[in-house]
Amino acid sequence: MALRPFCCALLRRRSTLSAATALGSVAACLVISQPRAAFAQFKPKPMHVNSSQRTSPTDPATFQADKVDYNDVEHTVTWTGNVQVWQGERVLRADKIVYDRDTGLIAARGNVATIQPDGSVMYAHYAELTGGMKDGILLHVNATMPDNAKMAANGMRRTGGKINDMSRAVYTACEICEKDKTRPPFWQFRAFNATQDLEHQKIDFRDAYLDIMGVPVVYLPYFSMTDPSAKRRSGFLMPGVTPHDRYLGTYFTIPYYWVINQQSDMNVQGLFATKTGPQLSALYRNHLNFGRLSIRGGIAYDTHRSETYTNSFGHEETSGGNHGVQGHFFARGDFSINNYWRAGANIKLTSSANYMRDYRVQGYGEDTLNTTANLEGFGTGSYSRLDGEYYQGLNQGIIHNKDLPLVLPRYTYSFTGQPDALGGRLSVDTTDFNVRRENGVSDQRGELQLNWNRPFHTKMGQQFLLTLRLDSMVYRARKLYQQPTYYNTARTTVSGQVLPTIALKTNWPFVRTFEHGRGTQLIEPIVQGIYAPNTGAGASDMIPNEDSMSYEFTDSTLFALNRYQGTDRLDGGLRGNVGIHANWTWDGHVVDLLAGESFQQHITHDMLPYSGLDHHASDVVARARVIPSQYFDFTARMRLDPHNTKINFGDALFSAGVPHFRIRGGYIYEPVTPYYYFATNYRAYSPNQLYTTQTSELSGGVSVDWQNWHASGFSRRSLSRKDFVSLGGDLGYDNDCFAIDFMYLKQYTTIGGQQRNSTYLVTVSLKTLGAFGLK
Numbered sequence: 001m002a003l004r005p006f007c008c009a010l011l012r013r014r015s016t017l018s019a020a021t022a023l024g025s026v027a028a029c030l031v032i033s034q035p036r037a038a039f040a041q042f043k044p045k046p047m048h049v050n051s052s053q054r055t056s057p058t059d060p061a062t063f064q065a066d067k068v069d070y071n072d073v074e075h076t077v078t079w080t081g082n083v084q085v086w087q088g089e090r091v092l093r094a095d096k097i098v099y100d101r102d103t104g105l106i107a108a109r110g111n112v113a114t115i116q117p118d119g120s121v122m123y124a125h126y127a128e129l130t131g132g133m134k135d136g137i138l139l140h141v142n143a144t145m146p147d148n149a150k151m152a153a154n155g156m157r158r159t160g161g162k163i164n165d166m167s168r169a170v171y172t173a174c175e176i177c178e179k180d181k182t183r184p185p186f187w188q189f190r191a192f193n194a195t196q197d198l199e200h201q202k203i204d205f206r207d208a209y210l211d212i213m214g215v216p217v218v219y220l221p222y223f224s225m226t227d228p229s230a231k232r233r234s235g236f237l238m239p240g241v242t243p244h245d246r247y248l249g250t251y252f253t254i255p256y257y258w259v260i261n262q263q264s265d266m267n268v269q270g271l272f273a274t275k276t277g278p279q280l281s282a283l284y285r286n287h288l289n290f291g292r293l294s295i296r297g298g299i300a301y302d303t304h305r306s307e308t309y310t311n312s313f314g315h316e317e318t319s320g321g322n323h324g325v326q327g328h329f330f331a332r333g334d335f336s337i338n339n340y341w342r343a344g345a346n347i348k349l350t351s352s353a354n355y356m357r358d359y360r361v362q363g364y365g366e367d368t369l370n371t372t373a374n375l376e377g378f379g380t381g382s383y384s385r386l387d388g389e390y391y392q393g394l395n396q397g398i399i400h401n402k403d404l405p406l407v408l409p410r411y412t413y414s415f416t417g418q419p420d421a422l423g424g425r426l427s428v429d430t431t432d433f434n435v436r437r438e439n440g441v442s443d444q445r446g447e448l449q450l451n452w453n454r455p456f457h458t459k460m461g462q463q464f465l466l467t468l469r470l471d472s473m474v475y476r477a478r479k480l481y482q483q484p485t486y487y488n489t490a491r492t493t494v495s496g497q498v499l500p501t502i503a504l505k506t507n508w509p510f511v512r513t514f515e516h517g518r519g520t521q522l523i524e525p526i527v528q529g530i531y532a533p534n535t536g537a538g539a540s541d542m543i544p545n546e547d548s549m550s551y552e553f554t555d556s557t558l559f560a561l562n563r564y565q566g567t568d569r570l571d572g573g574l575r576g577n578v579g580i581h582a583n584w585t586w587d588g589h590v591v592d593l594l595a596g597e598s599f600q601q602h603i604t605h606d607m608l609p610y611s612g613l614d615h616h617a618s619d620v621v622a623r624a625r626v627i628p629s630q631y632f633d634f635t636a637r638m639r640l641d642p643h644n645t646k647i648n649f650g651d652a653l654f655s656a657g658v659p660h661f662r663i664r665g666g667y668i669y670e671p672v673t674p675y676y677y678f679a680t681n682y683r684a685y686s687p688n689q690l691y692t693t694q695t696s697e698l699s700g701g702v703s704v705d706w707q708n709w710h711a712s713g714f715s716r717r718s719l720s721r722k723d724f725v726s727l728g729g730d731l732g733y734d735n736d737c738f739a740i741d742f743m744y745l746k747q748y749t750t751i752g753g754q755q756r757n758s759t760y761l762v763t764v765s766l767k768t769l770g771a772f773g774l775k
Helices: 019-027 353-358 675-679 687-693
Strands: 038-042 061-065 067-071 076-087 090-100 106-115 121-130 135-144 150-159 163-172 187-197 202-212 215-226 240-242 251-259 264-273 279-288 291-302 308-310 316-318 324-336 341-350 368-379 382-393 406-416 425-436 442-457 463-478 493-507 510-514 519-532 573-586 589-600 620-629 632-641 646-658 661-670 695-706 709-718 723-734 738-747 758-766 770-774
Touching (some): 324 353, 341 382
Antiparallel strands (some): 061 076, 106 121, 135 150, 163 187, 264 279, 308 316, 341 368, 463 493, 573 589, 620 632, 723 738
16 A cells, blocks of 8 residues: 655644645545555564553554565664554554664654544654554644544644644644645634543644634634544533523523433533523433433523413413423433333423523423323234323413313224225224313213225226225213303213214226327216215214314315214215316326315204305315426315305415525415314304404415525415514525524514514534534
8 A cells, every 4th residue: 555645745844834734735645555565574572551452562563565674783674665564453654664673663754644443544744653653753744534624733742542742733624625725724723732632532722713714713722622533422512692582681501411321411501691590401312222211301590570461362361480490391202112012201391381481492482382191002903002191381372271181091092904705994993082171171082983995996997995984982071061162061961972874985087198108197087975874953062072173174085984183073964075186297297186076965054164064065175286397386275165156265385496596485264263163162153253263374485595505585474464473584604614504583473472572593513513603
């Protein structure tokens, strides 16, 4: 093996260091394979070393070179011409090496390169090494390290193969300009001296400057960083500072990372603010052989006091929680018991929503914190789950903690069998639960659902699906007069429902090719007939409703047996569903269309308003997906009332652009928000009054990228409220070793009586050093 000569000088012999020249030589080194004229082994003179070292001076040293000279008078061996010497896991290469057999000293000159056990390579002009090449001095040194990091120095002293003391050191993770190696990298650290501790995997710089494009911008009397070769190492991470925050004022964060062992670690952070008390938070992670565990928590002394405000329903509320000692506890674990069973939990608890707001705890802004615990089992064609759920409200403006349910327990089982003698498949499903509310309906449900599907087809290409289904539920409930059912009864009731259903669906696809086989056309009529006993009309007044608050009649549920989201409410009666599906695909172009309607003999008079099923002929549902080219795509859905030509539901998404530029947009419209059914006694209002809660929202965004630059922007506006929901943008630059991002976010949502402010965030990332930001 031989080293190609350097393209330029490594370091200049003067007190100031030309970092670009030094680091440029790293990129200029190339190892080339060549044949050898000499190959031999020798045994160095024994020396006293630490027996714990993997490489011992008494280990045989192997060499190869073009020429070997022995001097019996001076007891030296001289190798010249493409010399390689390796002992244990360390390798030394040079143009010329002189070995003193009496002292064990190795002197190397010309294109010196040493390869360390971790794979890193260090280059020098001259080196004197002893002790199995673990001790010595090197002149005009540069090194390549993991993650493209590079370090150079005028001189270096190596001690025990563990400590490298360097003078006039520079460090960077940027690429060196190939055309002009004297040009400084984008950023670099220059230090009067530096110490690389290989055992503890850290590098300490003293009297250091951070240069950006060759200009010193920061002076640090001392700076310590993790060695790039370290995958994980304990130590302080990059601190953060935020000049202004609405609730914290100016605050500082000081994080510390602790490597506990190979499978677990912890991140501890202290937060110090000018407007409130300090906070101590931590994140613990443990990856086990049978699962993983993550625990996040914090404690603080919050000096902000709660305020009263009027919520969306006109009630006086407090913004949540008292001041003083506050905290949060989030934990998540997933564990495999054996090949068939696993258990898990996701716990989220906080002392108050105000505390999460004041200290920017992740999760604030949501309506609730959800806590779950579960046990799951998997079998051949079967699934079983036992779990419990607990909810803690965060936004008292729209929901109270007393209204939220405690679900303990809930049991779900699903089984799908193999094809039977008749060619059909039997499936069994159940979801049973116990729901308790302090303010609202408390109920228990037992369920059994049987489903049998038999597909078949004819010689003419018609596809049929015969379905037999039986839904049966039994309930025990109290406080049915409260949310979410609002029925006029105060007694505890036991009730149930059984609904058999038979359905036959047929698809008749007509397919042809065009454009000489490059395109396909599909025209597919779809017809479905369903029969079940009539439901509604007061038949379910004594039945609680936990999972069927929203009725979704769209193109996705046109052929569903039950168009409610759950099974507490069921579709019954005789009805027929018809639709036509068309698709054209050719040369990357796609046009996909679907339109359909449902015809029903029985009208459910207590159906939720704006369900689309108020007449024997339902609303017309439709979907269109168009991709004329790679530069544009469009998807839209709608539900049209044919009796008054009003649109009762609609949404649309589009994306258009060319390389490096793209715009996106969307729109959604719904006459009444589904949440309104839960929070308000909708039976007491007319449909015209419900119309005031409609959802009409427009959103859009744009993104641009060019070479190392990128930018994006987005906005959401509620047309029904005539106000923005949110808007923001991002602008950034990144290269091989540096990145900077400017982000702006404005949210108009009112949470806890407070409208959220604008957020400005600047993030700077230096490769191998880390990232820090300003808010």
